[in-house]
Amino acid sequence: MFPIMLNVAGKLCVVIGGGKIAYRKVVPLLEAGACIHIISPEICEEMNKLWTEQKLKVSLKEAEQSDYEHAFMVIAATNSNEVNEHIHENTKENQLVNIVSDHKLGNFHIPSSAVRGRLVISVSTGGASPALAKKIKNDLLAQFDEAYECYLDFLWEARKKIKNGRLDNSEKSNLLAELIDEKYKDSEIERNRFMTRLQDMFNG
Structure with missing residues (x-):
């Protein structure tokens, strides 16, 4: 499949x-x-x-x-x-x-699936065991709590700005790689700082 x-x-x-x-x-x-x-x-x-x-x-x-x-x-x-x-x-x-x-x-x-905002978790066992697919899905869902909803919205907005910004490919790659740092998932303050930094870069 x-x-x-x-x-x-x-x-x-x-x-x-x-x-x-x-x-x-x-x-x-x-x-x-x-x-x-x-x-x-x-x-x-x-x-x-x-x-x-x-x-x-x-x-x-x-x-x-x-x-x-x-x-x-x-x-x-x-x-x-x-x-x-x-x-x-x-x-x-x-x-x-x-x-x-x-x-x-x-x-x-x-497949067995669950949604956390923009995050979609889907699991399939190819028909072997829907019950196992559901168990694996629930195990994964427990690892990705509600904090990921805000985090993914931030990633979406930040990625759009970076992709559309006047930066060279190397700068864009470095910024996109930085986004997956745990601090941005856990802190709204850090997310706001990053967006302000982007704004300053593009206006500079």
Whole structure:
């Protein structure tokens, strides 16, 4: 499998199935800004809440090929292996397809992941053990506490200024390397000093 970070903002993602498993697939897609369409005769309480809040579209019916033929992403998450496999057989080669009942079908699977601001931690065991993937993710998450949220926002802003500044490549490389010093993660004062220093360099 080839790991990527995928921009799904504004993309149509069709999820066939309305149960707990489908719901777990939907939540991170919503957080990433995807346009979600649920196709299922029944939906769970959590999914119904999202529908009531108008966070996604729901069609209370059995899925037909026309429901997902134009989707950027298709997730088959029904409780029927036969239905899931039928959906897989009717998707197109250029669609992203995930079949929850069989990780060997489709062309991608969703890793266990967690978000700390701009930091995304994802772990996959290639289908061998989702439970182990979750454990490893939680172990990693414990190492990267909430301080990383502010730190990464600082890194984002500082990196933009450095990249756009009138400095030679060597100076830029040295500044970018300096940014990963622990003091900038732990101290807002140090982060402010660095940004002031950048401002002075570019105005000098």
